[in-house]
Ligand SMILES: Nc1ncnc2c1ncn2[C@@H]1O[C@H](COP(=O)(O)OS(=O)(=O)O)[C@@H](OP(=O)(O)O)[C@H]1O
Ligand SMILES: [Mg+2]
């Protein structure tokens with residue numbers, strides 16, 4: 531059996547089930563069902579349901595593994611959380627083989643509270659990355675990755691709204707991206723287990739590149755990215771897309787550069803916003819660093835404490851992109 535074959539199969543199963551939860555919620559989502567968290571970001575029943583489902587599936591196969599997950603059960607507890615808790619419970623049970631009760635639901639969600647670190651096996655989970663996109667009906671992703679001794683070894687990303695073939699945007703939607711370090715990057719759809727290897731587009735000059743970046747300007751500076759594009763003589767307008775679908779879009783050759791440019795030097799990126807996506811790009815021919823050209827360091831806890839921003843490009847042009855980034859950000 532190949533390296534991490536069992537983990538790969540379990541992670542695919544977990545992400546497919548969690549994606550079904552998200553799709554169900556979207557069909558039923560009504561105004562007023564979004565909670566605003568203390569950092570002003572949104573969360574829905576689907577974020578909690580997807581985290582409960584992934585953590586339950588992982589626990590059934592790998593009970594000793596730690597999980598670093600975005601959500602916690604605070605908003606689902608007590609009388610005030612009863613209505614949401616019931617909804618999340620019924621959603622989770624609709625895709626699980628063995629039903630959870632209230633207690634097991636909350637426990638499953640809170641198994642995502644691991645602090646992270648440099649030693650051992652730990653899964654990083656973003657039950658919905660791009661919750662803003664999810665609420666709008668745009669792109670979002672269920673992102674799960676396995677980190678061993680501080681290095682991402684396996685990544686699975688479910689993108690329910692992403693067209694299977696970008697040349698047929700109105701065609702079938704729902705892509706699953708799977709990668710194990712050293713084994714390449716693969717795409718399949720939600721309805722068949724057949725996998726196709728993906729590669730970044732072979733590009734030799736940044737001027738031919740297509741950029742992608744966040745939709746929300748507070749997540750990545752649109753102004754700085756326009757200056758970088760102009761310095762690199764890029765003429766095509768950027769693709770704006772929510773979530774780690776940006777990484778998968780670059781990995782399968784539909785865009786060439788992903789820039790995440792800090793809007794504040796105080797913001798620390800969450801590891802779950804980059805774990806599966808960064809391995810996917812590396813396994814399809816790209817380089818992922820921060821704005822200082824440092825590799826992303828996933829061994830320092832729940833945040834990328836020693837990195838600022840993220841710069842993704844094909845290995846042939848990454849150093850030229852970094853030069854332009856540094857010129858615009860630091861005048862170097
Ligand atoms: N200030 C700031 N800077 C950078 N990143 C931030 C910031 N604030 C929040 N977040 C995180 O952004 C995650 C969503 O990123 P996206 O690239 O999808 O942004 S966007 O939706 O396209 O605007 C989002 O992930 P989810 O909460 O999982 O959606 C947040 O973890
Ligand atoms: Mg969030």
Ligand SMILES: [Mg+2]
Pocket residue numbers: 656658659660802803
């Ligand atoms: Mg996220």
Ligand SMILES: [Mg+2]
Pocket residue numbers: 577600656657658659660661
């Ligand atoms: Mg999230």
